[in-house]
Structures are given as C-alpha cells and as structure tokens.
Amino acid sequence: MAWIQVSALSSSRSISFYSLPLCVLMASHQSLIFTYGTLKKGFANHRVMQDLIGSNDAVYLGRYSTERSFPLVCGPYGIPFLVNLPGQGHRVSGELYAVSPRGLSRVDDLEGTSVGYYERSTIRVHRLEQSDAEENRSGGGSGLVIAAEAYFAHRSYGEDLWRRIGRVGLSEYADTRKYVKRADRPKGWTFIEGIRTFASSN
Numbered sequence: 248m249a250w251i252q253v254s255a256l257s258s259s260r261s262i263s264f265y266s267l268p269l270c271v272l273m274a275s276h277q278s279l280i281f282t283y284g285t286l287k288k289g290f291a292n293h294r295v296m297q298d299l300i301g302s303n304d305a306v307y308l309g310r311y312s313t314e315r316s317f318p319l320v321c322g323p324y325g326i327p328f329l330v331n332l333p334g335q336g337h338r339v340s341g342e343l344y345a346v347s348p349r350g351l352s353r354v355d356d357l358e359g360t361s362v363g364y365y366e367r368s369t370i371r372v373h374r375l376e377q378s379d380a381e382e383n384r385s386g387g388g389s390g391l392v393i394a395a396e397a398y399f400a401h402r403s404y405g406e407d408l409w410r411r412i413g414r415v416g417l418s419e420y421a422d423t424r425k426y427v428k429r430a431d432r433p434k435g436w437t438f439i440e441g442i443r444t445f446a447s448s449n
Contacts, residue, residue: 278351279395281311281372283319283341284327284420286354291426295357296344304350308343314371314392318409318416320400323445324432325425328400330409331368336416340375343395358398364438365398404439407446 285292299305318336320328329339346354358365373392400408409416 277348278346279308279393280344280346280351280354281313281341281370281395281397282344283329283339283397285426286357287342287420290420290423291428292357295353299344299346299350299353302350304347304353306345308345310375311341311343311372311395312375313339313341313397314373317370318414319418319420320408320412320416321420321425322408323441324427325422326442327420327426328365328405328408329397330405330416331399331402332406332409335409335414337418339417340419341372341397343372354398359438360398362439363401363403366401367396368399370395370397404442404446408442411446411448 282296284290286296287293296305296307300307315333316336316338318330318332319339320330322328330336355361355367358367360367371392372395399405
C-alpha cells in the first residue's frame with residue numbers, strides 16, 4: 248500500500264504532519280493537481296490554494312517533479328505555461344495538491360479551462376526531496392511515480408509558444424518578479440488574443 252506524507256492545517260490552525268495511505272487520501276480529496284506556476288507557494292495566485300486548504304477543499308502534498316520532460320515557458324507578462332509536448336524541455340518541478348470536487352472547480356475557473364486558456368490533462372509525477380532539486384534538473388529523481396493532472400497551455404497555441412521562445416524552457420518557474428497580475432495588465436488586453444499575438448510575433 249502506498250503511503251504519502253501530508254501537510255495540512257490542523258483544527259488549531261497550525262501546521263501538522265502525518266502520513267496517510269494514498270487510497271484514503273483520494274477517497275476524501277478526489278483529484279491530484281500538479282501546480283508549476285503562480286499557484287505555488289510564494290506566487291501571486293497561491294491565495295487560491297490557501298483558501299481551499301482553509302475550507303478543507305485542498306491538501307498540500309509536497310514538492311514533486313514531472314516523470315518526463317515537458318516545455319515550461321513564460322509568455323507575455325510572465326504568465327507560465329506547461330506545453331503538452333512530452334520529451335521536450337526539462338523535467339519540471341512544482342507542488343502537488345489533493346483537491347475536492349469543489350476545489351477542482353475553483354481552480355478550473357482560475358485557469359480558464361472552459362474558455363480555452365488552459366486544459367487539464369494527466370501527467371505523471373514523483374516526490375522531490377529538498378536535496379533532489381539539483382538532481383532533478385540533471386534528469387535524476389526518486390520516489391513513487393503517481394498519476395496527477397496539470398494545467399497545460401491550450402493546444403490551440405501551446406506549440407506556437409514553444410516555437411516563439413526558441414524551444415528553450417525552464418525546469419522550474421521561480422522568479423516572482425516576472426508575473427504581472429491581471430488587474431495590472433493594459434486595459435483591453437485579452438488572454439487568448441494576447442497569447443496568440445505573442446506566439447506569432449518575431
């Protein structure tokens with residue numbers, strides 16, 4: 248039986264650590280979401296995950312890495328995109344969360360899955376220990392490989408983004424200064440048209 252270490256808010260609102268069988272965890276939080284961009288700790292949209300943890304709609308499971316390499320790129324205004332082209336780019340580091348159906352719906356809304364911003368798809372990940380970060384960049388890694396889901400750049404523009412930035416990706420989205428919040432972007436800038444304009448420019 249696979250066990251997984253969980254970090255969660257206890258009833259006293261302090262952090263507690265304990266272990267749970269993965270099957271028990273999945274019974275209460277039915278989706279595993281791999282986050283690689285602004286939903287991570289310390290980034291602009293992490294408040295969403297904090298809210299979900301506070302309402303018992305999400306549980307933080309730790310740092311994870313993709314089993315295979317994928318392109319991770321920054322588009323306009325520092326918006327991060329994982330492109331669904333396995334075998335290209337790098338193994339990507341991020342965070343794994345278990346989320347309830349209600350939590351999943353909120354993250355889907357943020358990622359614009361219903362309007363073609365991102366699309367949620369299966370990805371295989373493994374646990375990253377703190378000392379594994381450098382090993383992960385060089386293609387190593389350790390731990391049980393599990394199936395999760397990630398938000399990929401929509402197929403209508405994902406490959407164009409990868410070509411636009413010269414097929415040079417990141418192993419981790421780590422610079423908080425690059426991202427411009429939606430409210431701070433120019434008036435009239437729309438996500439889909441803005442991304443497509445960026446992807447088609449020289």
